[in-house]
Amino acid sequence: MKPFRERTRGGATAVYRHPLAVRATHWVNALCLLVLLLSGLQILNAHPALYWGETSRFDRPLAAIEAAPQPDGKLRGRLLVGDAVFDTTGVLGASMSGSEQLQARAFPSWLTLPAYPDLGAGRRWHFAFAWVLVINGLLYALFAAATGRLSGLLWPSPAELRHVGRALWDHLRLRFAHGDDARGYNVLQKLAYSTVVFGLLPLMLATGLVMSPAVYARLPLLGDLLGGRQSARTLHFLAASGLVAFVAVHLAMVLAAGPINEIRSMVTGWFVVRREKKTP
Template identity: 50%
Template sequence: MQRLDATRNAPRPTVIKRHSAFTRLWHWINAICLAILLLSGLQIFNAHPALYWGKDSTFDAPALSIGAERADDGSLRGITRIGDLRFDTTGVLGVSGPRADRERRAFPAWATLPGPRWLAMGRQWHFLAGWIFAPLLAAYLVYLVASGQLRRRLLPRRDEWPRLGHVVVEHLRLRFPRGEEARHYNLLQKLAYLVVLFVVAPLVVLTGLTMSPTMDAAWPWLLDLFGGRQSARTLHFLAAAALLAFFVVHLLLVLISGVGNNLRSMITGRYALPPEKETRDDASQ
């Protein structure tokens, strides 16, 4: 009975305003754009599934290639090469589909938009999402600086750095901040958001622009900045892969740390601080 009474009388969690309306709107539009960009980007990559470094395509020595070869038994085998390394990636990369109807595809059809072999439309989807994503990214970065949120919420304080190792270990153990500690982003979150917003995402945009002949004519310095169109394409692919990794980890942490509370904070802006865990003495009363 005492335990039930304690539960009934437990204080309600503190609810704070976590995200502004602009941040929430940007987040959801950005999520849609990123999904379209990633899936249509794989469609475009499938048209020539190899990456090079420099100004020219060195077809005999790609930095990365995803293809298919005939095995001794006549079956297709997916082969992914990274430099001099060679991996059999049948069923995932290079070759996909049912065993009786396998086809040569760098990335499988289910991972591409808008269809299995619709390159022209895939390019249009990619450009449309890109021309929405890029200006919104620039606007959001300006907003972070002008509103002071960059300084207040994302720039690490000096006293946070000694706790970096502890924060990493706690995340690996899936132990997330509670109570007042959850009111602000921890150091690992701040670093992740800073790298994604100010390094990876701008790199995706700039390397994407570098692959456009029109933009190269208008801004020839882009080719000099990235060392050529093929280098820009490789960096574009790697930066997109980094965004995808962040996207996956972000979704997993949202699910694990409280999907309802996290979703509400990004829809209404209100976030309930997770209550502190009961101490052993409190639980026994």
């Protein structure tokens, strides 16, 4: 992989860290993941329960979101995880969806695409942007393979892995890299990106294919490897939850590390590295 381009001015060095192809695929990914999340919750609203195996066991879901009518006529939202029951009134199950009254709706209208109940529209949005995400991912993979980006930037070296504990402790204390150490990704970033690129996204694709009756009929072995269609649906939801957690942590780290510099680097490609002040 070619070394980063640099330009120095005053007390800072600007490093060209994100080529145009990386920036473009990054923002397309962000849009796709947002649409997929909102449309996926619309689909899940049609039957907000998860199972394991080939078929649904309606009396024993792994997890479910319910709206339970109370003796006084009011709704109570409940999240069931195994034998545990959590009151989620106003958020899940019995949610506030654009009105002053609670509605029997697993996820509120502001979290679904479209906002109104429409399973068909949710599926169309979901499938369309799923293919956009796949094509965009393939384009990124081709670029990364051609430039050595995967091995050079996203895959941590054995030496870096030995310092995972220290890097985690520094992040928990909001101590981020400065100077030359800030030129590239740190070991935690590499591990997170590798988990997404090589783990969560392929799992999302595989489980999504298994949930398609047409694909499952032609590739039953893939469904068997994932434990059946209902298992694939549960794994799909868990992988999506992992992506949401990744994005949440990613955004938090951007804010903590300096949002102007971080966002500018993903818009223009140039990341500013400040020189460390030498103490006398």
